[in-house]
Amino acid sequence: xxxxxxxxxxxxxxxxxxxxxxxxxxxxxxxxxxxxxxxxxxxxxxxxxxxxxxxxxxxxxxxxxxxxxxxxxxxxxxxxxxxxxxxxxxxxxxxxxxxxxxxxxxxxxxxxxxxxxxxxxxxxxxxxxxxxxxxxxxxxxxxxxxxxxxxxxxxxxxxxxxxxxxxxxxxxxxxxxxxxxxxxxxxxxxxxxxxxxxxxxxxxxxxxxxxxxxxxxxxxxxxxxxxxxxxxxxxxxxxxxxxxxxxxxxxxxxxxxxxxxxxxxxxxxxxxxxxxxxxxxxxxxxxxxxxxxxxxxxxxxxxxxxxxxxxxxxxxxxxxxxxxxxxx
Amino acid sequence: xxxxxxxxxxxxxxxxxxxxxxxxxxxxxxxxxxxxxxxxxxxxxxxxxxxxxxxxxxxxxxxxxxxxxxxxxxxxxxxxxxxxxxxxxxxxxxxxxxxxxxxxxxxxxxxxxxxxxxxxxxxxxxxxxxxxxxxxxxxxxxxxxxxxxxxxxxxxxxxxxxxxxxxxxxxxxxxxxxxxxxxxxxxxxxxxxxxxxxxxxxxxxxxxxxxxxxxxxxxxxxxxxxxxxxxxxxxxxxxxxxxxxxxxxxxxxxxxxxxxxxxxxxxxxxxxxxxxxxxxxxxxxxxxxxxxxxxxxxxxxxxxxxxxxxxxxxxxxxxxxxxxxxxxxxx
Numbered sequence: 194x195x196x197x198x199x200x201x202x203x204x205x206x207x208x209x210x211x212x213x214x215x216x217x218x219x220x221x222x223x224x225x226x227x228x229x230x231x232x233x234x235x236x237x238x239x240x241x242x243x244x245x246x247x248x249x250x251x252x253x254x255x256x257x258x259x260x261x262x263x264x265x266x267x268x269x270x271x272x273x274x275x276x277x278x279x280x281x282x283x284x285x286x287x288x289x290x291x292x293x294x295x296x297x298x299x300x301x302x303x304x305x306x307x308x309x310x311x312x313x314x315x316x317x318x319x320x321x322x323x324x325x326x327x328x329x330x331x332x333x334x335x336x337x338x339x340x341x342x343x344x345x346x347x348x349x350x351x352x353x354x355x356x357x358x359x360x361x362x363x364x365x366x367x368x369x370x371x372x373x374x375x376x377x378x379x380x381x382x383x384x385x386x387x388x389x390x391x392x393x394x395x396x397x398x399x400x401x402x403x404x405x406x407x408x409x410x411x412x413x414x415x416x417x418x419x420x421x422x423x424x425x426x427x428x429x430x431x432x433x434x435x436x437x438x439x440x441x442x443x444x445x446x447x448x449x450x451x452x453x454x455x456x457x458x459x460x461x462x463x464x465x466x467x468x469x470x471x472x473x474x475x476x477x478x479x480x481x482x483x484x485x486x487x488x489x490x491x492x493x494x495x496x497x498x499x500x501x502x503x504x505x506x507x508x509x510x511x512x513x514x515x516x517x518x519x520x521x
Numbered sequence: 522x523x524x525x526x527x528x529x530x531x532x533x534x535x536x537x538x539x540x541x542x543x544x545x546x547x548x549x550x551x552x553x554x555x556x557x558x559x560x561x562x563x564x565x566x567x568x569x570x571x572x573x574x575x576x577x578x579x580x581x582x583x584x585x586x587x588x589x590x591x592x593x594x595x596x597x598x599x600x601x602x603x604x605x606x607x608x609x610x611x612x613x614x615x616x617x618x619x620x621x622x623x624x625x626x627x628x629x630x631x632x633x634x635x636x637x638x639x640x641x642x643x644x645x646x647x648x649x650x651x652x653x654x655x656x657x658x659x660x661x662x663x664x665x666x667x668x669x670x671x672x673x674x675x676x677x678x679x680x681x682x683x684x685x686x687x688x689x690x691x692x693x694x695x696x697x698x699x700x701x702x703x704x705x706x707x708x709x710x711x712x713x714x715x716x717x718x719x720x721x722x723x724x725x726x727x728x729x730x731x732x733x734x735x736x737x738x739x740x741x742x743x744x745x746x747x748x749x750x751x752x753x754x755x756x757x758x759x760x761x762x763x764x765x766x767x768x769x770x771x772x773x774x775x776x777x778x779x780x781x782x783x784x785x786x787x788x789x790x791x792x793x794x795x796x797x798x799x800x801x802x803x804x805x806x807x808x809x810x811x812x813x814x815x816x817x818x819x820x821x822x823x824x825x826x827x828x829x830x831x832x833x834x835x836x837x838x839x840x841x842x843x844x845x846x847x848x849x850x851x852x
Contacts (some may be wrong), residue, residue, distance in 0.1 A: 285759075286758055301847070303771055347848070350851070
């Protein structure tokens with residue numbers, strides 16, 4: 194079966210005053226229908242830029258898709274006019290998106306209901322009353338009590354968790370095939386985090402929807418994702434499944450991430466990855482992780498290709514090159 | 522909550538009005554000697570005649586001269602409620618209420634038209650500049666705005682006088698009506714004549730306020746365009762126009778509304794100054810003459826109008842802001 198979303202060799206560049214920033218380099222991955230893909234990595238690794246490339250929400254005249262294709266339902270989104278009708282139908286209609294900061298994600302001067310109604314009516318012919326009815330149903334579905342009353346309130350009357358629920362209701366209002374969640378729980382309390390993740394998982398199952406879940410937290414991915422990609426400095430380091438990543442991480446960077454992760458019952462000390470993420474304009478040549486990698490070799494000065502490890506895992510690391518392995 | 526705020530606001534307004542009247546009263550008392558003596562002397566010098574003794578006695582009685590200060594103040598303030606704002610020396614003892622009444626309408630008409638014109642130009646230009654940041658049009662507009670901000674109203678009025686009279690030989694300089702129309706009833710011809718007189722002073726006034734409004738609008742909108750909810754609006758698939766106007770520009774107006782309270786008195790000041798230069802039938806010329814001649818009832822009354830405008834402007838701004846921003850309304 195053809196995947197819902199197929200990204201091939203995507204490179205997105207930012208043209209900044211300080212120079213060219215290769216925010217996303219040669220990224221490829223797929224999301225099947227009904228699948229949840231986790232996108233993991235530290236901040237500045239290109240997760241959000243990848244999402245914004247798909248949505249065509251890159252800052253105009255600064256962010257540009259330099260190369261590659263983004264096939265959504267067979268349409269190459271990368272070739273569409275970001276402000277054109279076709280793209281606007283996809284954006285919000287077939288792909289919904291929620292963001293990291295629920296406190297600032299909603300417009301403070303329009304009611305919650307009005308904002309959801311606006312989203313519904315952008316992608317359908319429903320009347321205002323019908324759209325409001327649907328908005329109230331959606332608010333009810335995402336777990337907001339007294340939805341009719343709440344729909345008439347402004348965002349400042351909502352807590353952070355409630356706002357994120359309202360955002361989810363809005364993102365799902367046009368029954369999209371794909372939901373992009375960009376760090377949806379980073380800014381909320383831990384208790385709320387679990388609720389929001391559960392809600393996303395439920396809604397996904399209910400609607401047979403695909404989810405692209407962006408997070409810096411491997412634990413979050415373990416809970417909800419089917420498969421995941423690990424990104425570092427704009428590149429995909431590893432593609433794997435949620436089941437395998439904890440037991441058999443392939444890429445040294447993924448291992449490093451896991452070892453720096455606190456887990457209940459663990460005896461050993463946390464081991465942070467040495468060094469820090471280099472600044473955006475000081476990318477190392479070759480493998481971007483080499484300067485921080487325990488296993489770095491001479492060949493790591495050259496960018497490694499992606500090596501297939503088995504059916505559902507691959508890693509961009511010279512350790513998986515046959516010649517290198519035999520020589521070592 | 523909201524009602525409470527209105528009550529509190531009304532009380533503080535009354536108190537501020539009291540302070541304003543007190544200061545205006547002190548200003549009126551500042552020149553040596555009392556107003557009646559000045560008036561009597563002035564009549565002697567100019568008209569060469571002495572005022573009848575009963576007129577002088579009546580005026581002294583009316584304003585409580587010779588009585589303690591607080592009684593004089595109370596008599597003066599009490600007069601307001603009867604529409605009595607004192608008499609004017611330079612207008613031969615005419616009532617200040619009449620002089621001001623005949624001109625206040627035209628004054629505020631100019632102020633309000635200038636406000637509408639300056640907002641009407643500044644807001645769209647600010648939106649355009651913010652959405653075309655760092656492009657040629659943005660640089661051009663911002664530099665023109667800086668220029669507009671730096672030139673005082675009166676200088677522009679003087680330049681206009683020079684250009685209109687010596688270079689264009691215009692018939693529409695000074696006043697708001699041509700000679701034949703001053704006392705004529707309103708007609709299409711009179712209205713057209715009025716517009717031709719009005720256009721340039723109005724434009725000069727509007728330009729002064731416009732530069733500031735433009736810069737604030739541009740800066741606000743730039744801030745707002747970086748907000749997450751603007752990206753949310755785009756992510757919904759809305760048209761870029763809807764995103765800009767409904768989700769960003771709409772909110773960028775709020776600080777302009779707050780500033781309205783300050784802007785009204787500034788525009789009123791500008792109107793007065795331009796009117797002095799161009800001799801427009803507003804409060805400007807009599808205020809100027811009153812200040813020079815120490816005609817303190819007239820000057821004090823105009824001062825009070827300035828201060829009260831500031832007060833009313835702020836109240837209007839608060840009400841509009843509460844309508845416009847739910848956070849202010851509920852908070």
